[in-house]
Amino acid sequence: MTDFLGLYNYWIVIFLMMTGFYIVIARENLIKTIIGLNIFQTSVFLLYITMGKVTHGTAPILRESHGGEGHGSEHHGAESHSVEHGQELHAATEGHLDSGVEAVTEIYSNPIPSVLMLTAIVVGIATTALALALVVRIREEYGTIEEDEILEMDRNS
Amino acid sequence: MMDFIVIPILALLAATAVTVARIRNLWAAVMFTGIYSFLSASWMLILDAPDVAFTEAAVGAGITTILMLATLSLTPRRHRKSGRLSSEDFEERPSKSPLFPLLIVTITGCALVYGTFDMPHFGDPNAPIQVYPQPSFVEKSQPDMHGLPNVVTAVLASYRGYDTLGETAVIFTAGIAVLLILRKNTDDQGSSESQSVTGENA
Amino acid sequence: MNSFPIIRVITKLLIPYILLFGLYVQFHGDFGPGGGFQAGVIFAAALILYGLVYGLPAVHKVAPPKVIEKLTALGLLVYAGTGLVCMLLGGNFLDYDVLNHGILTELPTFLDFQPGDKPNHFLPEGQHLGIFLVELGVGITVTAVMTMIFYAFAGRERVTS
Structure with missing residues (x-):
C-alpha cells in the first residue's frame, strides 16, 4: 500500500485536471469554459513540475564556486556540483573523496x-x-455568451 | 517538515478548484481562479521551480485575472434599459443536470489514476525524465555559459534558443490577433470592411 | 477610480518599485530566478495598474499605443537579429559563442577587486551577451503585447443590445 503513496502528486494533478474538464463540459457559459481550460492548463503545468522534482534536491541555480574561465585550477576545490542522476552523483562524490x-x-x-x-x-x-477577445466579439454580435443560445440563433438564422 | 506546508496548500488547491466549479457568480469564479494560480505557484516553489512559480504568480494571478475581469465587464448577461448592472447580470444560468458530465469525468479520472500505477514515484532520482537527457548538462552549463548559475535561463535562452524564438513569435502573433479583433476603428477611416461591421452592429 | 484617494496614493508609491523590480528581474535573470518573460509581465503589470487607477487616457500618455505596437515587433526583431548577427559573424543561428568581443571583459584594475574574485566579466560577452540580448528581446515583446492586449480590452465599450 505504501507503494502507492509515492504517487500522490499525480493524483492531486488528476483531480485538478478533472475539475477543469468538468467545468469545460458541464458549463455552457463561455467565460466559465475558459476558466475551466485555465484550471486544466495549470494542472498540466503542475504535472510537469512534479515530475522534475528530485528528493532532497534544490532549485537548479548552481552555487557560485567554480566554472567560468581562469578557474581551472580550482576544480579540485572544496565543493562539487552534481546532478540528479543517482549514479553520477555517486561517482562525482567518490571522485572527490579519492582526491x-x-x-x-x-x-x-x-x-x-x-x-x-x-x-x-x-x-x-x-x-x-485571444479566447477572451473572441468572447467579447461574440457577445457583441449575439448578445449572449451562453453556448446553447448562440447555437440556437445560428440554427434559426 | 515540508509536509506541514505542502498538505494545506494541496488541500486548499483542491478546495479552490471545486469552488470554482460550483460557484455560479462569475466575478467570484474569476477571483477564485486567481487564488488557484497563487496556490499552484506556491506548490511550484516548493517543487524547486522558482522561475515557473514566479511566472505563474505574475501571469496567472495578475494578468489573467485582469483580462477576465475586463471581459466580464464587457459581457453582462442581460441588458436592462435603465439602472446599474447588478451582480445577477454576471451569474451563470442554473445548469442542467450535472450527472452525465460527472460520470464522464469520473471515468476519465479513474482511467488516468490507473495509468499512474506504472509511473515512477514522486522525487525518484532514477525516473526516466531525470536520466535520459544526459543530466551532466547541468554541470557543463556553467563553463559553457561563462559561469551563469541559473540553468533554467541557460536552457531557455541558449540551448533551446530556437524554441524560445518561436514562442516569442507566438506571443507576438496572439497580440496582433487580439488587436485585430478588438481595436476600435476610430483612427482608420479608410478601411471599409471594419466600417461595415460596426454598421451592422449599431 | 478617481474618488479613492488611498488607492491613488498607494498606486503612486508602488509603481516605481514595481518597475525597479521588473528591471532587476530582467537583468538579473541569468543569476537568479527571473528572465524576460517574468520581467515583461511585471512591467506590463505596472502599466496596467496605472491604467486601472488613473484611467486609459493617462496611461496612453505614458505609453502611447503607437509606440507599444512598434515595440511588440521590436522585441521579436532584437531576438531574431541576435541570431542573424551570430550568422554574420560566422556562427550558426543563435550560436552566441561567436559574440566574443574582448572589450572590457575584465574589470578595470582601479576598481579594487581581488584578481580571483568571481565577477570577472565587466561587459558581458559570448554566451552571456547572447542570453542578455535574447532576454531583452523577450522582455520587450512580452511587455508590449500584454500592455497592448490591456489597451484593446479597456478601450472597448460595453455594447447595449
Missing part, C-alpha cells in the same frame, strides 16, 4: 520541465487573451 578533499554534493531538480512550462505559461496567457 582527499571533503566533498559537498548538491542535488538539483531537473531544469527541463521548468523551461518547458515557462514557455507554456506565457503562450497560455496569449491564447487565453
Whole structure:
C-alpha cells in the first residue's frame, strides 16, 4: 500500500485536471469554459513540475564556486556540483573523496520541465487573451455568451 | 517538515478548484481562479521551480485575472434599459443536470489514476525524465555559459534558443490577433470592411 | 477610480518599485530566478495598474499605443537579429559563442577587486551577451503585447443590445 503513496502528486494533478474538464463540459457559459481550460492548463503545468522534482534536491541555480574561465585550477576545490542522476552523483562524490578533499554534493531538480512550462505559461496567457477577445466579439454580435443560445440563433438564422 | 506546508496548500488547491466549479457568480469564479494560480505557484516553489512559480504568480494571478475581469465587464448577461448592472447580470444560468458530465469525468479520472500505477514515484532520482537527457548538462552549463548559475535561463535562452524564438513569435502573433479583433476603428477611416461591421452592429 | 484617494496614493508609491523590480528581474535573470518573460509581465503589470487607477487616457500618455505596437515587433526583431548577427559573424543561428568581443571583459584594475574574485566579466560577452540580448528581446515583446492586449480590452465599450 505504501507503494502507492509515492504517487500522490499525480493524483492531486488528476483531480485538478478533472475539475477543469468538468467545468469545460458541464458549463455552457463561455467565460466559465475558459476558466475551466485555465484550471486544466495549470494542472498540466503542475504535472510537469512534479515530475522534475528530485528528493532532497534544490532549485537548479548552481552555487557560485567554480566554472567560468581562469578557474581551472580550482576544480579540485572544496565543493562539487552534481546532478540528479543517482549514479553520477555517486561517482562525482567518490571522485572527490579519492582526491582527499571533503566533498559537498548538491542535488538539483531537473531544469527541463521548468523551461518547458515557462514557455507554456506565457503562450497560455496569449491564447487565453485571444479566447477572451473572441468572447467579447461574440457577445457583441449575439448578445449572449451562453453556448446553447448562440447555437440556437445560428440554427434559426 | 515540508509536509506541514505542502498538505494545506494541496488541500486548499483542491478546495479552490471545486469552488470554482460550483460557484455560479462569475466575478467570484474569476477571483477564485486567481487564488488557484497563487496556490499552484506556491506548490511550484516548493517543487524547486522558482522561475515557473514566479511566472505563474505574475501571469496567472495578475494578468489573467485582469483580462477576465475586463471581459466580464464587457459581457453582462442581460441588458436592462435603465439602472446599474447588478451582480445577477454576471451569474451563470442554473445548469442542467450535472450527472452525465460527472460520470464522464469520473471515468476519465479513474482511467488516468490507473495509468499512474506504472509511473515512477514522486522525487525518484532514477525516473526516466531525470536520466535520459544526459543530466551532466547541468554541470557543463556553467563553463559553457561563462559561469551563469541559473540553468533554467541557460536552457531557455541558449540551448533551446530556437524554441524560445518561436514562442516569442507566438506571443507576438496572439497580440496582433487580439488587436485585430478588438481595436476600435476610430483612427482608420479608410478601411471599409471594419466600417461595415460596426454598421451592422449599431 | 478617481474618488479613492488611498488607492491613488498607494498606486503612486508602488509603481516605481514595481518597475525597479521588473528591471532587476530582467537583468538579473541569468543569476537568479527571473528572465524576460517574468520581467515583461511585471512591467506590463505596472502599466496596467496605472491604467486601472488613473484611467486609459493617462496611461496612453505614458505609453502611447503607437509606440507599444512598434515595440511588440521590436522585441521579436532584437531576438531574431541576435541570431542573424551570430550568422554574420560566422556562427550558426543563435550560436552566441561567436559574440566574443574582448572589450572590457575584465574589470578595470582601479576598481579594487581581488584578481580571483568571481565577477570577472565587466561587459558581458559570448554566451552571456547572447542570453542578455535574447532576454531583452523577450522582455520587450512580452511587455508590449500584454500592455497592448490591456489597451484593446479597456478601450472597448460595453455594447447595449
